Amino acid sequence: MNISTASIVLGLLVAYYNLKPPVVIIQLTNQLANLAAPLDMFYIGVLIMSLYRKKVHDPSQKIWIPIAVKLIILPACVALMMNYVNLILEIIQTVLIQSMMPTLTLASILIAKYSADEDMGAFTTVLSTIFALITIPLMVYLIF
Template sequence: MDAATVTLAITTMGIIILFGAIVAYKIAITTEAKNLFMAIIINIAVPFIILNGVFNTEMTDEVLQQVLIIFGVSIAINTLAVFISLAMGRLLGFQLSLAKKLALLAALGNTGFIAIPLCATLFGPIGGLLAAVFDAGLDVVLFSLGVYILQSEQRFHIRQLKALLNMPLLAITVGLLYVVSGMNAPVIFQDIAAMLSGLAAPLAMLYIGFLLPPFFKKGHALFYRELWFPLLMKLIIFPGITVLILSLIPIDDFLKQILVILTAMPTFMLASVLFSRYSNEENKAVMTTVYSTLLSLITIPLITLFAAYFF
């Protein structure tokens, strides 16, 4: 993996975030406008990145094997990261309730909103597809173990899993069914997928930029005492550990490179939504998401440079 290519892609995304921030500074971006952007990204742009990956990838047995490996590794990595973060938080003296919340912020990354467009840019259509599969695994962990941890009564409800019924997952399902059928997608569908998939990265970065001016204008504190913990764990410790582990595992270098990018992502974008619903720590989630996203523009290229010494 060429660190220069990753740096260029991240720099480009950073500039687009800056454009979004400038627009939001000049013009008040309403909640309705943000919701519209989010709906377009999640329900149109990201699903078509996945379908574009399916349409432009020869689905050999090797590719299907990669899909299964990525999905299994995603569940394993994200589950392990949650428990390691929780254990570290307790060892550092955090109260159990706080340690649980920090563990989720430290362990689970933005593998959908940012990673899918980024992997599609870096690795082509197959990169976007595999990133989406990894994100599906993360969603399984988030809406089962993650919600269980956040709930004060510590009970799991099957209805929590309804959050897994979303457009990206539907796109993965439709794409895999298309592969099994052996059919060729009509040219017009391929053209639509190629065109709409290009929306994801710029719209996602603009949306992040929209969040910045209102965040820094608010009167509440911009930091909390334990902020260093999820930032350090999510952006440095876990990606670094992943690189070291992957260097010892005999899997394809292409998968290793994708996994490095995916584990280097900032804190997951839904953190503020889930924390608002299941706890009273929404501000911590917002701060961690904002700062980890901005810092990841620096740490992702550094992690890829570190990985280049191992594979």
């Protein structure tokens, strides 16, 4: 149990019971949400700076595995599953394109928080974003 899990449970309960929080809480939450992505990118930039100084080409790291899963295998599985779902075309296309997006920037922070290899997390985020520039148009062409 951590603060993220508690927040999700609390948010689901509030949504289930259709409770409306005070305007101050809504504004504070919106402002904090707007800060999340820039702070994530700043943190990843700091990690990349330290990666640049270290040896990045460690052959024991299999950096291509999470990138291949996130950018190729997962969208292919989602595309196969979408064949069995009766939804309107726009929703199917949105789900497929969302499944093709690169690794989320929050992954680096979560990896660092839980004492895993934060260098690999930052490097995976950066590489998946760069490779997504190639794989997203390619997957869109192949699937659509």
